[in-house]
Every structure is written in C-alpha cells, then in structure tokens.
Amino acid sequence: MIRVLGANPAMDRTHTIDSLVLGEVNRVHLTKSFAGGKGLDVARTLRHLGVSVAAYGFLGGEIGRSIRATCLAAGIEDKHTEICDETRVCNIYIENNEKRFTVINEQGPNVTLKEQEQLVQTLLADVEDGDFVVLSGSVPKGVPSNFYGEIIRALEGKEVFTIVDATGNLLKDAIEAKPWMIKPNIHEFKEVYPNVTSESKLFEQLESVIENGVSNVVVTLGERGCLATNRESAFYVRVPKVESVNPIASGDTFVGGFIAKYGATGDFKTSVRYASACAVANAMNLMPEIPNNLDLNGLAESTMVEIAG
Ligand SMILES: Nc1ncnc2c1ncn2[C@@H]1O[C@H](COP(=O)(O)OP(=O)(O)O)[C@@H](O)[C@H]1O
Numbered sequence: 186m187i188r189v190l191g192a193n194p195a196m197d198r199t200h201t202i203d204s205l206v207l208g209e210v211n212r213v214h215l216t217k218s219f220a221g222g223k224g225l226d227v228a229r230t231l232r233h234l235g236v237s238v239a240a241y242g243f244l245g246g247e248i249g250r251s252i253r254a255t256c257l258a259a260g261i262e263d264k265h266t267e268i269c270d271e272t273r274v275c276n277i278y279i280e281n282n283e284k285r286f287t288v289i290n291e292q293g294p295n296v297t298l299k300e301q302e303q304l305v306q307t308l309l310a311d312v313e314d315g316d317f318v319v320l321s322g323s324v325p326k327g328v329p330s331n332f333y334g335e336i337i338r339a340l341e342g343k344e345v346f347t348i349v350d351a352t353g354n355l356l357k358d359a360i361e362a363k364p365w366m367i368k369p370n371i372h373e374f375k376e377v378y379p380n381v382t383s384e385s386k387l388f389e390q391l392e393s394v395i396e397n398g399v400s401n402v403v404v405t406l407g408e409r410g411c412l413a414t415n416r417e418s419a420f421y422v423r424v425p426k427v428e429s430v431n432p433i434a435s436g437d438t439f440v441g442g443f444i445a446k447y448g449a450t451g452d453f454k455t456s457v458r459y460a461s462a463c464a465v466a467n468a469m470n471l472m473p474e475i476p477n478n479l480d481l482n483g484l485a486e487s488t489m490v491e492i493a494g
C-alpha cells in the first residue's frame with residue numbers, strides 16, 4: 186500500500202483572472218477547488234495513475250469535512266486524524282495577462298500533542314512490509330520539526346520505502362533518520378546545505394548524504410529536469426521544453442509518478458523518467474493535475490538521460 190502523510194492539508198482554490206489589482210475589488214473568471222497540500226497532491230496523482238493510496242494528515246472543521254468528501258470522490262482512502270482547529274484554505278491566483286501566480290496561504294490550524302500522537306499511532310499501526318510511506322510538505326503549528334524524522338526512526342527495521350519531500354529543519358532532521366529516498370528541489374537542498382555553491386560541491390554533498398544512509402536522492406531542477414543519485418549511479422533527466430502554464434504541484438506530481446512506476450517495475454531510472462513526464466504534464470496544465478489523454482510513456486521516452494559527475 187502507498188501511505189501518504191501530508192501533515193498540513195489545505196483546500197486549494199485556483200482562480201484565473203486577467204490581472205490582479207491590489208487595493209481594488211477583483212473579479213475572477215474561473216475557480217476550481219482541489220483537496221491540496223503536498224500530500225494530497227501526491228495522492229491525487231497516484232489515483233490518476235490508477236494506484237491505491239491512503240492519505241494521513243490533520244483535518245478539522247468545515248474545510249476538513251469538505252476535503253474528506255473530495256478524498257472519497259477521488260477514491261483516496263481517508264485516514265486523516267480529526268483535530269479541533271480548522272483546516273486552512275489556500276488561494277492561488279493565475280493572471281492571464283501577467284503570466285504570474287500569486288499564492289496566499291492561510292496560517293493553518295494548531296495541532297495538539299494528543300492529536301499528533303493519534304496520527305502517528307494510526308499510521309504506525311497500518312504500515313506493513315513492502316509499503317511506501319511518503320512524508321510530504323510542511324507541518325502545522327504546534328508540530329515539531331522532528332515529526333517526519335521520528336516516524337522514519339519508528340519504522341526502522343520494517344521493509345518500508347520512506348520518501349521525504351519537505352523543507353528546512355523538517356528535511357534536515359528527516360535526512361538524519363535515513364529515509365529510503367528524498368526529493369527536495371534544488372533550492373530546498375541548498376537551504377539545508379548552504380555549502381553547496383558549485384556543481385562539484387553539489388556532487389560532494391550528494392555523495393555524503395548517500396554515505397550517511399539515504400539510499401536515493403532526487404533533486405529536481407524545475408524546467409531543467411532533475412538530478413538523481415544512489416550508490417549505483419548519478420544521472421540527469423532533462424525534460425522537453427514545453428509551455429509551462431502552471432508548475433505549482435509539479436514536485437508532488439513527480440513523487441506520485443515515481444511511486445506508481447517504481448511499484449510496478451522496481452527500476453530507479455525508468456521511474457525517475459516517468460516521474461519527470463508526469464511532472465512536465467502537470468506544468469503544462471492550467472489546473473494542478475495531469476491532463477487526461479496524455480501519452481505519459483511517450484513523454485517519458487522523450488526525456489534525455491545524461492550521466493552526471
Ligand atoms: N517549466 C517547466 N517545464 C517543464 N517541466 C517542469 C517545469 N517546471 C517543473 N517541471 C517538472 O517538474 C519537476 C519538479 O519541478 P521543481 O520546480 O523542481 O519542483 P517543486 O515543484 O517541488 O518546486 C521538474 O523536475 C520537471 O520535471
């Protein structure tokens with residue numbers, strides 16, 4: 186089973202508008218709501234690709250209920266922990282004239298220690314050997330930055346594929362817990378390792394992360410593709426040049442696509458190429474999802490693999 190923990194889910198409302206004018210009343214053309222937050226973006230990608238997935242996280246209030254309903258409709262197994270506080274709404278404005286995105290994130294709920302313990306207990310009780318456990322995105326207020334790291338430590342000894350896509354101290358602590366894979370973007374990677382000021386230092390750092398026990402590291406590079414490394418290989422996957430319409434959630438789509446392919450093939454390189462195709466497809470689409478009727482295998486074939494280092 187694939188289990189995705191996105192500790193900080195949100196209802197994402199994506200609006201299209203000609204131009205956003207500050208200090209005035211603005212009217213949008215179109216609004217589409219998605220159960221969002223990085224974990225649910227990963228879960229939606231997996232469902233789009235026909236893979237079963239269970240979602241964990243904290244949900245509360247009216248927005249929380251509404252996210253549960255969208256999980257149900259999308260066929261995502263809802264394993265969220267109910268909290269007292271209200272789940273957040275994030276508004277994303279896409280300006281047609283400016284070709285610009287503005288994201289306004291609400292602060293989000295406060296999560297008590299008891300609620301945190303409840304989530305961890307639910308997840309740990311469910312996990313079985315062979316599962317993927319994805320730890321994705323920020324944590325809400327009240328949740329410490331070792332939250333993902335502690336879950337990885339608690340899973341030690343089980344044959345579980347843990348994947349971390351997070352930032353700052355949350356990522357740093359998770360790396361120390363030796364997950365199976367991490368997938369930061371290059372900015373997030375450099376934030377944890379400010380010593381990475383050149384390509385040679387980047388390779389040195391990647392080697393050291395792998396030496397210290399992370400089996401696979403994928404650093405995504407936006408329109409330049411990604412750099413994937415493990416003990417056996419280090420390679421870039423270059424993606425075809427496309428018109429990027431809305432790249433928000435591309436990294437999450439990458440993680441979903443990777444797991445779908447790795448679960449089916451067990452092959453790292455094939456899975457990184459397929460993940461890249463899924464991420465490109467998301468960037469080409471106005472709404473944060475893979476468009477229907479797109480040949481993802483064909484798109485994966487059109488990526489270029491370049492040996493790195
Ligand atoms: N402008 C773009 N054109 C084509 N592909 C893109 C573009 N932006 C992102 N992608 C795809 O999405 C992946 C993740 O993007 P990136 O911006 O690095 O991650 P994140 O969304 O986590 O910040 C990239 O490796 C690439 O495959």
Ligand SMILES: [Mg+2]
Pocket residue numbers: 350369370436437
């Ligand atoms: Mg990301």
